[in-house]
Amino acid sequence: MSDTNQPATYRVPEPTLHRLPDYYRYLQHLEEKGASSVSCSLIGRDLSMDPTLVRKDLESIAMVGRPGVGFRLNELIPGIGAFLGYNGGKRAVLAGAGSLGTALLGHRRFAQVGLQLIAAFDNSPLRVGERVHDVEVRPIQDLAEYVRAMDIHLGIITVPAEAAQKVADLMVEGGIRAIWNFAPVRLHLPPKIIVQNEDLYNSLAALSHRLAVMLSRESRGGKSNGVDAGGARIA
């Protein structure tokens, strides 16, 4: 890490953050099966990852194990859970009670990771006033005020792309600190706001490109002229 005199955080790498839920689930399974401790090599074997990477990940969130033995599940699981805020009770509002929004509102498992969707907002008079999976749908105009009054920090955007920026602005106006954005647009936001884009097209792109490469490669019997189906150069 950089050794400035500034109190900089030991930043937990983004990739590590993304892997933690996988460990968490795997370890829960393991505990249900009666195990009481685990080694990084076992985790690595079962999750098809390099054991050293597992160790580094656990180290980066300050988990300690015992040389020669491994990590105790009854420390490790709560440790990861605490780190991820799974017992936090994070309250959130959701904007856009369409089909995706509805799916998220009905997602029982969110409660298990400490996420509570306490209100939904929509601009359609048809939807406002309804209850979707026990959550009341309110008019989008009330969003900022509601968020401020209830002191909510997390907002979820499931409106169409065209409306997303406007909704994001309302959230910021109300004092939201983090946005989980399912709309396929990059939002323009103040630098302080944390954003996580959940853009299906970004990952579909990777998937479908690889698929195209694989198929075109097969149909050419493995021969290549240096340019694949999609136009990418091949090493």
Place this chain on the structure above:
Amino acid sequence: MSDTNQPATYRVPEPTLHRLPDYYRYLQHLEEKGASSVSCSLIGRDLSMDPTLVRKDLESIAMVGRPGVGFRLNELIPGIGAFLGYNGGKRAVLAGAGSLGTALLGHRRFAQVGLQLIAAFDNSPLRVGERVHDVEVRPIQDLAEYVRAMDIHLGIITVPAEAAQKVADLMVEGGIRAIWNFAPVRLHLPPKIIVQNEDLYNSLAALSHRLAVMLSRESRGGKSNGVDAGGARIA
């Protein structure tokens, strides 16, 4: 977390692949506004990215521009589109006609990127036989046979976590080459199969951890005892 067990022979970096849809959309907007060419620095400015990174990305998919001028939109947009297979007509099946599955089946925009969901599968007799957004829901038992008969390469999994592995096995049995997995589990699959996990918990983890850090830091007014809210060590 974008992961694939694909043995990488070609060299378009994963992060680049994920950024391409952003460029594509941005450039379309730009063209609609009447522009006919664009420079990497303009893209960088509007998308808040380093212009050199933009250039590298375009270079890696073999786009060529003109020094002193930039890239012509009428070459660049179709170029990226072709690379991503947006005019391909990729047929796919979806397993799990629950709320998320239904949302995806109704997602009109997929057609715009060349993705067609041509059949859905579910194990609930209540759902089988229904039509969800013009797509017929078939019994899950027929999946492998259908996929083989129709020569489908792409499968989408929106079943609950417990059922995901079984469904994935059926897809592989039918000859599926790539799986877009929305269930929160790591699938065990033959190495040839391309997988893209769309696991909400992975990104929620990053988001909620950062939020927790931000909030706890504020509440301490910047002071730190060496351990933040989530348990991460601070330098």
Place this chain on the structure above:
DNA sequence: TAGATTGTTAATCGATTAACAATC
């Protein structure tokens, strides 16, 4: 030509993998 921007090579940065000593 002068200005701008690409194409390309080099430097930096960060994450993963490897090596090994400490310790249960």
Place this chain on the structure above:
DNA sequence: TAGATTGTTAATCGATTAACAATC
């Protein structure tokens, strides 16, 4: 003690950023 596994430091690898020459 012997075997296993952690903790920690070093090496490698890949992606991003910087530098600069070529060219429209």
